[in-house]
Amino acid sequence: MLDLGPHASFILAAYGVTAIAVAVLVVTTLADDRTQRRKLADLERRGIRRRSATPPKAAKTVTPKTTPSMTAPPGGETIETDPAEATAKKPASKRKPAAKTATKTAAKRKTAAKAKAPRTRKPRS
């Protein structure tokens, strides 16, 4: 056994306090890391994921019909929700009919072409 002399209790107390403080720090950091990973995985399982995150295989085959909603989180990264799920959850009554959208797009195109066309002046008589 190591002989620490008459001040052994002070030495052991110092090392003991340090060990406890470091252990608490390590355990809380690890627990926090695991909690956040679990929460993130849970959200991603429900189809809410960041834009840069790899989408699940099923979602890859679906062509998005709506613009994905994007928000800029405080972390500075752009995120988006799963477009397939967003469309699926929207009630049928709230969705725009495909034909109406197509007409609108054609009208928009016509307006844009008109704006781009060079203006010609009428010759003065």
Next chain:
Amino acid sequence: MISLANPTRFLGLVDKVLPWLSALVVILLGTGLYLSFFVAPPDYQQGETVRIMFIHVPAAWLAMFGYTVIAIAALGTLIWRHPLADVAAKTAAPIGATFTFVALVTGSLWGKPMWGTYWVWDARLTSMLVLFLLYLGLIALWQSIDELGRAGRAAAILALVGAINIPIIKFSVDWWNTLHQPASVFRTGGPTIDPALLTPLFVMAAGFTALFVLLHLMAMRAEILRRRVRALQQTQVERAALAEA
């Protein structure tokens, strides 16, 4: 370095580095503890209590190192407004506070048998206590403001104001007549400590530093994930509101 400022790339690097860093911490601290208890001889004045120095001195160094990290990160928050700088500062605070607490407690436990008292209000001890209070203030500030951007900027200003305490701690033993001994390792004439005691001290300091970096990287990873979770939860709430409308 600039590419590492991207949180996703940073997380990838952390995942690669952590296993190696964990092994380094175990090796360094294991070797340091062995040298401290079984190789280092007792000091001719302090006797066996010199073994407290092998944890007290590295803890005090890292207490100041942690605050320096926060101050540098605060500049990153205020000048470039980079979220990773705020993450680095926020996560360094609890680690730095713990090492300051360890330095204060182990110093007191060394002071009682050597000085005859646990505490004196001398410049070095008081400035270290102020550092501990600064850490607690920073943690409280981050916890009390919900909006991350505002909390980060407010904490960055406090951190930079408090950074004046770091040179005060370092030079307090030279500027004032203190009970605490002057610098004996990093001084112009070289260390005044015998190599038999200096080696375990440096090994323990390297182990503590590696532990600090390890914990900081782990805490930064958790904080980045927390912010992602928060952003996704906000998205979820927005989607629910849209669905109801």
